[in-house]
Amino acid sequence: MNHVSSIAPKRWLPRSMATRIYLIIFIGLMLAQGLSFAVMLHERYQSATATMFDTVEHEVATSVAMLDRLPVSERAGALSLLERDNYRFVLGHGQPGALLTSKRSWGLVHRIEKEVGPGYRVKADSISTQPERYQVHFTLRDGSPLTLVVMPHGVPPVAQWLPMVLVLQLILLLVCTWLAVRLATRPLAQLAHAAETMAPTADGPRMSEEGPAEVAQAAVAFNTMQERIARHLKERLHILASISHDLQTPITRMRLRAESLDDGEERQKILRDLHEMEHLVREGVAYARSAHGGAEVPVRMDVKAFLESLVFDYQDIGKPVTLAESIGGAAMVRRQALRRVLGNLIDNALKYGGTAEVSAWRSKDGGMCMAVCDRGPGIPEDQLEQVLQPFYRLEGSRSRDTGGTGLGLAIAAQLTRAIGGNLQLSNREGGGLAVMVTLSE
Amino acid sequence: MDHVDNILVVDDDREIRTGVMEYLRKNGLRASAAVDGRDMFAQLDTSAFDLVVLDIMMPGDDGLVLCRTLRSGKHRALPVLLLTARDDETDRIIGLEMGADDYVVKPFSPRELLARIKAVIRRTRMLPPNLRITETTDVLSFGRWRLDTTARHLLDEEGTIVPLSGAEFRLLRVFLDHPQRVLSRDQLLNLTQGRDAELFDRSIDLLVSRLRTRLEDNAKEQSYIKTVRSEGYVFSMPITLPGDGA
Numbered sequence: 001m002n003h004v005s006s007i008a009p010k011r012w013l014p015r016s017m018a019t020r021i022y023l024i025i026f027i028g029l030m031l032a033q034g035l036s037f038a039v040m041l042h043e044r045y046q047s048a049t050a051t052m053f054d055t056v057e058h059e060v061a062t063s064v065a066m067l068d069r070l071p072v073s074e075r076a077g078a079l080s081l082l083e084r085d086n087y088r089f090v091l092g093h094g095q096p097g098a099l100l101t102s103k104r105s106w107g108l109v110h111r112i113e114k115e116v117g118p119g120y121r122v123k124a125d126s127i128s129t130q131p132e133r134y135q136v137h138f139t140l141r142d143g144s145p146l147t148l149v150v151m152p153h154g155v156p157p158v159a160q161w162l163p164m165v166l167v168l169q170l171i172l173l174l175v176c177t178w179l180a181v182r183l184a185t186r187p188l189a190q191l192a193h194a195a196e197t198m199a200p201t202a203d204g205p206r207m208s209e210e211g212p213a214e215v216a217q218a219a220v221a222f223n224t225m226q227e228r229i230a231r232h233l234k235e236r237l238h239i240l241a242s243i244s245h246d247l248q249t250p251i252t253r254m255r256l257r258a259e260s261l262d263d264g265e266e267r268q269k270i271l272r273d274l275h276e277m278e279h280l281v282r283e284g285v286a287y288a289r290s291a292h293g294g295a296e297v298p299v300r301m302d303v304k305a306f307l308e309s310l311v312f313d314y315q316d317i318g319k320p321v322t323l324a325e326s327i328g329g330a331a332m333v334r335r336q337a338l339r340r341v342l343g344n345l346i347d348n349a350l351k352y353g354g355t356a357e358v359s360a361w362r363s364k365d366g367g368m369c370m371a372v373c374d375r376g377p378g379i380p381e382d383q384l385e386q387v388l389q390p391f392y393r394l395e396g397s398r399s400r401d402t403g404g405t406g407l408g409l410a411i412a413a414q415l416t417r418a419i420g421g422n423l424q425l426s427n428r429e430g431g432g433l434a435v436m437v438t439l440s441e
Numbered sequence: 442m443d444h445v446d447n448i449l450v451v452d453d454d455r456e457i458r459t460g461v462m463e464y465l466r467k468n469g470l471r472a473s474a475a476v477d478g479r480d481m482f483a484q485l486d487t488s489a490f491d492l493v494v495l496d497i498m499m500p501g502d503d504g505l506v507l508c509r510t511l512r513s514g515k516h517r518a519l520p521v522l523l524l525t526a527r528d529d530e531t532d533r534i535i536g537l538e539m540g541a542d543d544y545v546v547k548p549f550s551p552r553e554l555l556a557r558i559k560a561v562i563r564r565t566r567m568l569p570p571n572l573r574i575t576e577t578t579d580v581l582s583f584g585r586w587r588l589d590t591t592a593r594h595l596l597d598e599e600g601t602i603v604p605l606s607g608a609e610f611r612l613l614r615v616f617l618d619h620p621q622r623v624l625s626r627d628q629l630l631n632l633t634q635g636r637d638a639e640l641f642d643r644s645i646d647l648l649v650s651r652l653r654t655r656l657e658d659n660a661k662e663q664s665y666i667k668t669v670r671s672e673g674y675v676f677s678m679p680i681t682l683p684g685d686g687a
Contacts, residue, residue: 256460
């Protein structure tokens with residue numbers, strides 16, 4: 001249980017690797033960008049504060065000392081001279097205030113307290129936080145109160161063009177990340193596609209061996225593997241074809257010899273066996289060749305005439321084969337391969353079902369579908385795939401007695417694949433087998 | 442005394458050669474054998490033969506080459522039956538294009554071979570000598586159709602292939618070999634019998650009607666095959682042989 005859950009992909013992760021890499025790189029770059037922006041803002045704030053308040057305590061101390069020494073009547077007149085854009089002096093207690101909150105204000109108050117020296121009983125309070133305003137209270141030596149109202153500038157606002165630059169940067173990041181991810185994952189997709197469409201018998205399309213070193217290396221490895229598989233299969237089919245082919249001459253000789261025997265039961269038996277061998281040899285050659293059915297050049301052909309000619313050939317030798325439904329018009333088809341496929345399916349239907357019914361129609365996507373149906377015993381559901389294997393025989397099948405080689409359906413299936421089609425078996429409602437061949441246009 | 446057909450068997454396999462020869466002799470024919478092409482031409486020069494059975498797979502000049510050589514020399518009228526090792530339409534087409542009259546696939550039964558030999562000889566004899574030329578021509582044109590006699594299908598004006606069943610092809614072939622001649626149902630049946638002669642039991646009327654459908658021959662106008670009341674049928678469309686000019 002644990003094992004399974006640990007292998008199962010995490011649900012919140014996106015499925016595709018491209019998206020994952022994209023997200024990781026993008027989030028990382030965004031964080032880094034955000035961090036450097038924050039650091040920059042902080043630095044701006046720091047330097048703004050420093051330039052503003054570095055010298056303020058000296059001025060304040062000087063002003064306080066000066067006011068202290070002025071006669072009371074002249075103090076009010078001097079206030080305006082001492083005013084700066086970020087502070088001013090007020091005679092009296094000022095406004096009622098609250099406790100100082102900002103660290104910066106505390107720092108300034110401490111520096112002022114230190115600078116003015118003892119004896120002024122420095123106190124401070126805040127009157128507003130937005131915008132920041134606070135007061136520093138002094139008591140002059142004659143006992144009259146003096147209040148300093150500090151109005152610090154905020155951090156200077158960021159320039160108007162800055163958000164634009166940020167958006168531009170973001171777009172640049174998006175594009176670069178996308179390009180990088182594409183570069184990294186596209187070869188993988190190509191490899192998967194090549195593996196999927198690989199036709200081991202035909203000399204399938206080779207992967208392009210261009211591109212970055214790692215990709216080129218993978219492509220070369222894939223191409224080599226494909227070649228090796230193709231060579232291996234070719235060799236096996238070649239052996240099968242050679243054996244089948246070389247058996248033809250001895251079988252012909254034996255037939256001739258059997259003909260010279262006296263007409264009797266023994267001769268009949270030999271002829272029957274020879275007939276069986278002959279059939280097997282032909283089917284063996286046909287199977288070996290069926291893998292190369294895709295090499296045939298497609299021709300433009302009248303579909304209805306094709307199906308009728310096929311069915312009529314059977315009818316003319318007295319076989320119950322009918323054409324139930326056909327389509328008009330012409331199609332590009334590999335005619336010999338298709339003829340062999342349908343012929344094998346009809347033979348199969350006749351052998352097990354006694355009759356065969358051929359039909360053809362257009363699929364929704366414009367492809368061509370053909371079916372051969374019988375009313376025989378059908379095939380158990382769990383063996384529908386296996387019967388397409390060469391020499392596979394159903395349990396209790398009497399195909400040996402009926403002269404089957406076990407290759408008919410295998411040839412049909414392999415040939416259909418070789419011409420880019422699809423062959424499917426199903427049991428019919430009411431009994432019997434239906435074999436459907438689908439060809440994409 | 443009646444003429445006894447003389448067959449020349451050319452095969453590099455000694456046992457097949459002699460076996461076929463003996464089988465043919467046992468069945469009332471005369472037969473000789475040749476090992477290769479040179480032997481074959483030597484024998485053709487010394488005695489008269491009615492048909493050559495030629496194996497395709499032979500060392501040296503193979504059957505296809507020999508067949509072509511035969512067709513281009515003084516023995517061009519001699520019927521040739523090919524023995525091919527592969528049951529493949531491409532091989533058959535190449536064989537027929539090389540000028541062979543028919544083919545038998547190995548391994549064959551001697552009976553089948555004998556039946557084919559007889560059918561080819563009969564077919565060749567039935568044709569008037571001036572029409573034998575169609576035996577080796579590839580494509581015959583008539584009306585809006587062309588018949589590819591080696592691939593055995595029709596082609597329409599756009600080059601779309603219209604396949605024919607075996608019986609349809611044989612019937613059309615008979616009509617094209619005997620144009621403008623009234624053929625009775627018996628004659629047609631006799632001439633149309635092919636390799637499955639013993640099993641062929643379709644009535645000629647049905648076949649003619651199928652062929653008309655295939656040629657899109659309107660039953661009322663009958664521009665291709667005309668019915669001649671109480672006599673039979675006649676193929677009335679003029680035929681163009683390749684080389685007759687456009």
